[in-house]
Amino acid sequence: MRAKTVLPAVAMTAVSMVLTLAVVVMWLGTAVPWLVALVVGVGIDGGWLATLAYERRLAAQGDHNRVVTAVGWAFGLLASGVLVAHAVSAEHSAGAWLAVAWLPIAAKALWLVHGMWERTALTPHALDAIHGIQQEARDEAAVARARLRAEAVTEETRLTAVTAAGARLARIQAKTARTLSSAWSTLESARKGEATGRALTCVTAPVTPGVTARWELPVWGPSEQVPALETAAPALTDTALDQLVEEEIRISEDPALSYRDMAARFRASGHSASEVRLRAAWKRVTSPTPSDSPRSA
Structure with missing residues (x-):
């Protein structure tokens, strides 16, 4: 040169x-x-x-x-x-x-x-060093571009998979909702039928004499979490349970509470009773009974 x-x-x-x-x-x-x-x-x-x-x-x-x-x-x-x-x-x-x-x-x-x-x-050594630095910079830029392209392709694949999974989940949920709705309609039709009432009377008459049995469908919707009790409450007798349901919970509200609200307040107040006994007490309190019919123990 x-x-x-x-x-x-x-x-x-x-x-x-x-x-x-x-x-x-x-x-x-x-x-x-x-x-x-x-x-x-x-x-x-x-x-x-x-x-x-x-x-x-x-x-x-x-x-x-x-x-x-x-x-x-x-x-x-x-x-x-x-x-x-x-x-x-x-x-x-x-x-x-x-x-x-x-x-x-x-x-x-x-x-x-x-x-x-x-x-x-510049000396040949300096020129070689500069060439090496420039080549290294070009290599790093090429690697960075390849990494970005690979990440973009990966993200696109992930989004496609997530979208497909979401669409499949939505279809399953819609199908399940239709199935539940059909089953609920069937249960509602069976509950309102005359044969259902006679069947329930035959089954519950020996257990709760004098109480007209009614079949209530569970609520289909969001559930409320029952607060945990710190200490186990003492078991109540049927008489005490009926009195608590009648006087302290049901009559204390105007209009009267539904069974679901009553059960939530009953357990929130610290009382303990099985679902079967609590529902039987509710039916005994709310069902019209003859004045001389005794309550079951």
Whole structure:
């Protein structure tokens, strides 16, 4: 790479010096002896070459001198001025001489470019390190892009699976709801039938004499959690249970509580009784009974 910048500068400098020397000898040779003209031309080229060599020495040491640089540009401008003056005064081939009059300035500019390249040049080891860093950055970027694409595909697959599972669950829930609704309608029809009442009377008459049996469907809806009792309450007798249901729970509300609300308040107040006994007590209290019919124990 060094030869690509220094060789054009050397070649253009040599051509500029030869042209400057030839023009000075031809231009001044008619007015003064050719040896004097040769000395003048060599002086211009020598001064330019000396300042260029000194400037290159300072650049090799990492230094810079504005005076030397200014002197070098002055010699380049002087050489170009000589060529322009000769082209203007020449009777023949003026255009050709004007076409090469810029060579000294161009040579100086090429040396400037070469100096800038030297100040920014890196060793092969540094270039290899930079190439390795750039390659590593490209590799990391490619891996990151691949990871993002893979995550996007995975998320899309997951969302598709979740959506399909949700749709399947919704269909199952709808089918279950239709089945429950049909079963509930069947139970309601059976509860309202006359044969159901007679069957219940036959079954419950020996257990609860004098109590008209009624079949109540359980509530189909959200359930209320029964608070846990810290200590087990003592078991109540049937008489005490009937009195508690009649006086403290049912009659204390206006309108009277339903069985579900009564059972919730009964257990929330800390009392304990099985569901069978509590429902039997509720039926004994709420069912109209003859005045002389005794309550079962």
